[in-house]
Amino acid sequence: MSDRYNVKETEARWQKAWEDSKCFEVTERADKPKYYTLAMFPYPSGKLHVGHMRNYTMSDIVARYKRARGYNVLNPMGWDAFGLPAENAAMENKTHPAKWTYANIAAMKQDLKLMGLAIDWSREIATCAPDYYKHEQKYFLDFLKAGLAYQKESFVNWDPIENTVLANEQVVDGRGWRSGALVERRKLKQWFLKITAFADDLLDGISQLGGWPEKVRLMQENWIGKSQGLKFTFEFTKPKGQRLEIYTTRPDTLFGASFVAISPDHPVAQKLSKNDMGVESFIEKCRKIGTSEAVIETAEKIGHDTGLTVNHPFIAGKTLRVFIANFVLMDYGTGAIFGCPAHDQRDLDFARKYGLDVIPVVIPPDKDGREFAIDMEAYTGPGRLYNSDFLNAMTIDEAKAEVIKRFEAAKTGQGTTLYRLRDWGVSRQRYWGCPIPIIHCQACGAVPVPEDQLPVTLPEDVTFDKPGNPVYNHPTWKQVKCPTCGKDAERETDTFDTFFESSWYQFRYCDPHNAKEGFAKDKVKHWAPVDQYIGGVEHAVMHLLYARFFTRALKKCGYLDFDEPFTALFTQGMVVHETYKGEDGKWLSPADIEKGHNGAYVKKGDNTPVTVGRIEKMSKSRKNVIGLEEVSVNFGIDAARLLILSDSPPERDVEWTEGGIEGAWKYVNRLWRLVTLADFNGKGGDTDAMKRKIHGTIDMMTQDLEKFHFNKGIARLRELSNALEDFSAAKGDGAVLREGCEALVRLMAPVMPHLAEELWAHLGHKEMVVNSSWPEADKDWIGSDTVTIAIQVNGKLRATIQLPKDLAASDAEKAALAETAVQKAMEGKAAKKVIVVPNRIINVVV
RNA sequence: GCCCCUGUGGUGAAAUGGUAGACGCGCUCGACUCAAAAUCGAGUACCGUAAGGUGUGUUGGUUCGAGUCCGACCAGGGGCACCA
Numbered sequence: 001m002s003d004r005y006n007v008k009e010t011e012a013r014w015q016k017a018w019e020d021s022k023c024f025e026v027t028e029r030a031d032k033p034k035y036y037t038l039a040m041f042p043y044p045s046g047k048l049h050v051g052h053m054r055n056y057t058m059s060d061i062v063a064r065y066k067r068a069r070g071y072n073v074l075n076p077m078g079w080d081a082f083g084l085p086a087e088n089a090a091m092e093n094k095t096h097p098a099k100w101t102y103a104n105i106a107a108m109k110q111d112l113k114l115m116g117l118a119i120d121w122s123r124e125i126a127t128c129a130p131d132y133y134k135h136e137q138k139y140f141l142d143f144l145k146a147g148l149a150y151q152k153e154s155f156v157n158w159d160p161i162e163n164t165v166l167a168n169e170q171v172v173d174g175r176g177w178r179s180g181a182l183v184e185r186r187k188l189k190q191w192f193l194k195i196t197a198f199a200d201d202l203l204d205g206i207s208q209l210g211g212w213p214e215k216v217r218l219m220q221e222n223w224i225g226k227s228q229g230l231k232f233t234f235e236f237t238k239p240k241g242q243r244l245e246i247y248t249t250r251p252d253t254l255f256g257a258s259f260v261a262i263s264p265d266h267p268v269a270q271k272l273s274k275n276d277m278g279v280e281s282f283i284e285k286c287r288k289i290g291t292s293e294a295v296i297e298t299a300e301k302i303g304h305d306t307g308l309t310v311n312h313p314f315i316a317g318k319t320l321r322v323f324i325a326n327f328v329l330m331d332y333g334t335g336a337i338f339g340c341p342a343h344d345q346r347d348l349d350f351a352r353k354y355g356l357d358v359i360p361v362v363i364p365p366d367k368d369g370r371e372f373a374i375d376m377e378a379y380t381g382p383g384r385l386y387n388s389d390f391l392n393a394m395t396i397d398e399a400k401a402e403v404i405k406r407f408e409a410a411k412t413g414q415g416t417t418l419y420r421l422r423d424w425g426v427s428r429q430r431y432w433g434c435p436i437p438i439i440h441c442q443a444c445g446a447v448p449v450p451e452d453q454l455p456v457t458l459p460e461d462v463t464f465d466k467p468g469n470p471v472y473n474h475p476t477w478k479q480v481k482c483p484t485c486g487k488d489a490e491r492e493t494d495t496f497d498t499f500f501e502s503s504w505y506q507f508r509y510c511d512p513h514n515a516k517e518g519f520a521k522d523k524v525k526h527w528a529p530v531d532q533y534i535g536g537v538e539h540a541v542m543h544l545l546y547a548r549f550f551t552r553a554l555k556k557c558g559y560l561d562f563d564e565p566f567t568a569l570f571t572q573g574m575v576v577h578e579t580y581k582g583e584d585g586k587w588l589s590p591a592d593i594e595k596g597h598n599g600a601y602v603k604k605g606d607n608t609p610v611t612v613g614r615i616e617k618m619s620k621s622r623k624n625v626i627g628l629e630e631v632s633v634n635f636g637i638d639a640a641r642l643l644i645l646s647d648s649p650p651e652r653d654v655e656w657t658e659g660g661i662e663g664a665w666k667y668v669n670r671l672w673r674l675v676t677l678a679d680f681n682g683k684g685g686d687t688d689a690m691k692r693k694i695h696g697t698i699d700m701m702t703q704d705l706e707k708f709h710f711n712k713g714i715a716r717l718r719e720l721s722n723a724l725e726d727f728s729a730a731k732g733d734g735a736v737l738r739e740g741c742e743a744l745v746r747l748m749a750p751v752m753p754h755l756a757e758e759l760w761a762h763l764g765h766k767e768m769v770v771n772s773s774w775p776e777a778d779k780d781w782i783g784s785d786t787v788t789i790a791i792q793v794n795g796k797l798r799a800t801i802q803l804p805k806d807l808a809a810s811d812a813e814k815a816a817l818a819e820t821a822v823q824k825a826m827e828g829k830a831a832k833k834v835i836v837v838p839n840r841i842i843n844v845v846v
Numbered sequence: 847g848c849c850c851c852u853g854u855g856g857u858g859a860a861a862u863g864g865u866a867g868a869c870g871c872g873c874u875c876g877a878c879u880c881a882a883a884a885u886c887g888a889g890u891a892c893c894g895u896a897a898g899g900u901g902u903g904u905u906g907g908u909u910c911g912a913g914u915c916c917g918a919c920c921a922g923g924g925g926c927a928c929c930a
Contacts, residue, residue: 004884043930084929156928167928215850219925222849293926297847327847331927346847421927428928498930538924540850574924617923646870647858651851653923655858663871666884673885712860715869722869790865795911797865835910841864845910 005672007636011754014768015116023770024063024118026074028526035071036527037062038506038566040535040543041078044104045085048111049625050656051575051618054644056117058572058710059534061645063118064750065705068774074527075118076509078125079105082133082433082498084167090432090464097432098460101128111628115637116754118770123512127501132508133434134455135518136500141437141448142557148194151446154425155265157290158186162467165429171290178467185287190427190494191436195549199224199419201563202548211532211568213651216540223541225420230404231334232413234260234310237319244268244310244322247333247418251407252399253340255388256361258351260310261303261325263335269324272306279304279324286326293329301327301350313412314389325350331422341378348378361388362396424546426497429469431462433495441482441489450483456491469493502543503550506530506565521559530566537571537651544569570708573653575644577624579613589623591630615655626656638752639664645751646714667718668755671748674721675741675759678728685732693723694740695781701747702777714751720744738763746775791816792843793825809836816842 018024028034039059042052056077063075079101086097093100105126112119125132143149157166161179165188170177195202203224206217230251233243244260262269264286273280282304289295303323312318320338327346328337341351342360351358360374362383369386385391391399407413427436435456437449449456459477462470471477471493482489504518510527511519544566551565580588582603593601593610601610618625631640643664648654697720704713724740742763749756749769760769784805789812791799799821803812813834816822826846833845 040930045930080930165928168926169929171928219850223926225849291928294847297926299847301847425927430928497928499927502930536924536930537851538930541925542927543930649859652859653852657858657871659871660858667870670885711858712869715860718869788865792864792911795909800865833910835864837864837911841911843864843910 005669005755005758007638007668007754008633010758011116011632011636011638014754014757015113017757017768018116018118018770021768023768024075025120025122026072028523029072032070032072034074034527035066035532036074036530037066037532038076038509038530038534040533040539041080041502041505042108043080043083043085044101044108046104046107046620047625048108048628049575049618050628050631050640050644051625052108053115053628053640054572054575054650054654055534055536056112056115056119057641057644058570058650058708059532060115060117060119060753061705061710061750062532062534064753064770065774067118067770068746068749068772070773073118074123074509075120076123076125076512077112077117077119077121078123078505078509079108079127080498080502080505081105081126081128082495082501084169084430084432086432087430087464091467094464096460096462097464098128101432102126114628114632118753123509125505125508125512127434127498127505128432130455130457131515133501135508136434136496136504137437137449137454137456138451139504139518139554139557139559140496140500141451143193143553144448146553146557148197148553148556149191150194151189151191153187153189154192155185155291156188156190156429158184159467160184164468166290168290168292171292171295174289174295182288183290185289185291188427188429190425191438192423192425193549193553195424195546196419196421198549198552199226199421201552202421202545205548205563209564209567209569212566213569213571216537216544216569216571219540220545223421223545227418227420228400229333229416229418230400230407230413231416232313232407234313234320234338236322237309237311244336245334246336246338247416248338249418250340250343250400251403252385252391252394252396253343253361254312254314254338254403255385255391256340256342256359257312257320257338258341258357258359259323259339259347259354260320261323261328261337261339261350263328263330264324264326265330266324266328266335268308268322268336269306272308272324276306279306282324286324289326296329297327299326301325301346301353303350303354305354313407321356323350323354332420333418342374343378343380345378345380348374348376352376359387361385361391424497424499424549426500427494428497429472429493430495431458431464431469431471433498434500436492436494436496438492439480439482439489440492441485441487443487444482444484444489446492447482447484447489453483499543499546503547504554506533506547507554507560518559524560528560529562529564532568532570533566534570534572536574540571570650572650573648574617575656576615576653577618577626577656578615579622579624581611581613583608587621587623590626592623617653618656631661635661635665636668636754638755639668642667642714642752645710647711649711650708668752670725671721671744671752671755672759674725674728675745676762678724678737678741679731680734680738682728682731682734682737685727685730685736687733687736690723690727690732690736690740691778691781692784693720694736694743695777695779696783698743698747698775699777699782702774705750710751717744717747717751720747743775745769746772787839789816789839790841791819791822792841793822794845795843796825798822798825805839807838809838812836812838812842816844 089100159176161181229249236242264283303325308322309319339347341348341358364383404415437456511523701713701716799819829846835843
């Protein structure tokens with residue numbers, strides 16, 4: 001027998017056996033509990049790389065493990081197939097987005113098949129197929145009827161040279177990525193979904209998501225951003241009677257107000273710009289910046305004095321100047337604020353820049369008024385009010401309540417709950433997306449496409465020789481008759497945000513071939529919600545929040561009877577790799593380079609030097625991708641799975657290195673030799689120790705898998721195989737050795753499924769390991785009778801002793817004080833105190 | 847700018863507030879070999895001959911005891927509503 005494992009032949013053979021037996025295809029059944037595990041579906045960007053692989057491997061482990069535990073496991077796969085890259089590819093390569101997308105799907109599916117995943121392929125979906133998106137067109141019409149969808153004007157990034165809308169990603173340093181033109185903010189009428197109607201519900205729901213990482217729950221909570229504050233109006237000094245509505249979360253600091261600022265998009269600013277060139281050019285300057293909050297917030301804070309002033313509501317005769325400021329967002333609150341520089345850093349920076357007053361009104365608990373001053377750092381901590389008339393000596397909370405009370409009593413203001421969350425704009429001025437099923441009629445307005453005319457499909461005869469949505473210029477597609485009045489009308493040419501498709505796909509998998517509706521209620525009732533969702537942390541807020549909203553919206557329309565789509569969530573880290581650049585500054589792929597004479601990398605072919613760059617997320621643009629095929633050919637999928645799972649904790653990034661995959665491959669062979677060369681006729685060895693190791697490993701690895709500690713579980717597996725190797729070499733008892741090998745194989749099955757099948761068959765089993773159950777740990781063989789106790793003197797380790805498990809504290813203390821190393825460290829002094837932590841540690845304090 | 851996360855040997859990482867470095871990679875030495883690869887065995891945080899001391903990004907605190915909890919800071923990463 002060869003001492004090398006024939007990985008290529010073996011992996012292909014078992015993949016075929018799984019496929020032939022259709023063991024991963026599932027239907028609803030009453031005799032087994034269901035388990036739905038889902039990996040976030042991929043965008044078909046081109047080739048599958050080991051970064052994708054990590055995501056699907058984790059779902060695969062869960063699927064195989066839960067299967068072994070007796071669950072009826074649903075583990076589906078599909079394609080998030082609409083999106084911008086397809087249109088970019090269409091422009092660059094003179095192809096059609098559909099052609100490019102479907103070719104990528106075919107290539108990536110082939111790679112996925114190489115992975116031998118426990119996927120029910122009969123449920124495969126692609127979101128760009130009309131039989132998928134027609135259902136979401138129906139949902140949109142339902143949302144419209146339910147008052148959850150509406151139109152309003154909102155800003156987009158406008159490229160004035162290409163005359164097209166740009167995505168934030170396509171704006172680089174404030175300029176269009178292709179044209180180089182300075183981007184402008186421009187208003188367009190667009191469709192919105194009323195996610196804010198569920199703001200409180202989405203917030204409350206977070207507390208029930210116990211299976212989600214704390215950090216994701218926190219991020220969602222902050223994103224929704226519920227705040228209690230005050231809405232009130234300032235009176236303009238002139239024209240008399242005109243008022244400006246403000247929202248603030250710090251009404252307590254009103255006596256420290258030194259200016260008022262409004263958004264460049266505020267109606268007051270707009271009105272002023274008509275007669276004031278200065279205002280007009282300032283607003284124009286503010287708009288020469290994209291719509292992205294990150295850009296707006298990091299831009300230099302600038303303001304423009306409007307010359308208007310308002311009266312302070314509580315200080316007679318005091319007026320505040322009104323500025324237009326680029327950092328005030330029209331989307332939040334009322335688009336107008338008052339600035340209290342002493343207690344808000346942004347206001348302070350602004351005040352220092354424009355020479356405005358800084359009036360401290362909250363004093364820290366440990367200071368008094370004479371010594372407390374604000375320089376360049378605002379004070380945002382707790383304290384008591386001063387310089388504040390009737391609020392003096394109150395706490396911040398008391399002062400907030402008092403100010404709100406006074407405004408409410410005077411009927412000039414209102415305590416208000418506000419959310420940072422904004423309604424979801426779903427209109428995209430793009431071709432490669434789901435058409436919004438609306439017809440615009442001069443007479444009737446926005447009219448829903450009649451349901452019997454769904455789906456509204458994309459026209460196929462389009463070209464991408466100029467920027468923008470080609471449907472807009474299509475000769476006939478737009479022109480229709482109004483369904484209501486029959487007159488000439490036009491189709492909506494915008495398509496949905498691609499988050500629309502990914503908000504409900506988890507339900508489509510439950511009933512993927514249903515032509516009548518998106519899913520049958522009873523099928524979703526059976527499988528949903530998803531028991532374990534797995535994907536990148538980059539989706540922590542938007543995708544996951546949209547899907548949570550969509551589920552509630554579907555419930556409101558009668559499609560479902562639950563709120564939360566994902567019971568548990570795991571956010572896995574990325575696969576990262578070194579990046580390389582050639583002499584010409586262009587990215588090079590790892591396949592393009594090799595080690596030169598002096599050990600440094602050179603470009604293959606011409607031996608020109610290569611610069612090694614940062615270690616970054618694998619991405620097509622940086623070329624630092626390792627394709628799946630090359631890995632599977634050289635080392636097999638099991639070795640790749642092993643590396644990806646064992647090298648880092650799953651929530652952290654893992655670096656793909658050549659050395660790592662070779663090491664994993666060696667271990668695959670070592671396991672193969674251990675089991676195939678084992679002699680089950682031995683009579684010797686320490687059978688008790690071996691049995692403890694076997695059952696201890698089963699126990700611990702089971703716990704590790706339950707907790708997603710795959711790296712630790714694999715470390716336990718290695719400990720067991722090390723022990724079995726020693727036991728085997730010592731001609732250990734054959735029955736125990738077999739018991740150990742069988743446990744090892746069943747434990748490795750979720751991690752290295754192909755090798756496990758091969759070894760399981762070698763051990764004489766007729767049934768595949770994929771259909772066998774998870775091993776049970778025998779409680780009698782878990783743990784041991786003695787424990788090692790550490791002894792510290794004043795917190796420093798001085799000795800370790802073996803003691804019987806659960807020994808009385810007084811006996812343990814006696815044994816510890818009797819140790820010579822302990823006595824030496826005590827230097828003859830008496831113990832002041834002895835802390836005994838049973839079975840762990842004893843600390844002697846002298 | 848705002849929200850969230852991460853930081854431990856040469857390196858990937860372990861460690862319910864209780865023996866820091868499990869399990870690997872690499873390296874060193876040895877066995878096998880004509881030789882190499884593969885495989886097997888021993889060693890491997892740092893300083894020190896040793897006794898011992900020092901060590902978890904920096905810094906301060908809480909505690910009998912801190913990688914772990916709290917405060918301040920530094921560095922890196924993710925997200926910020928039209929990338930997916």
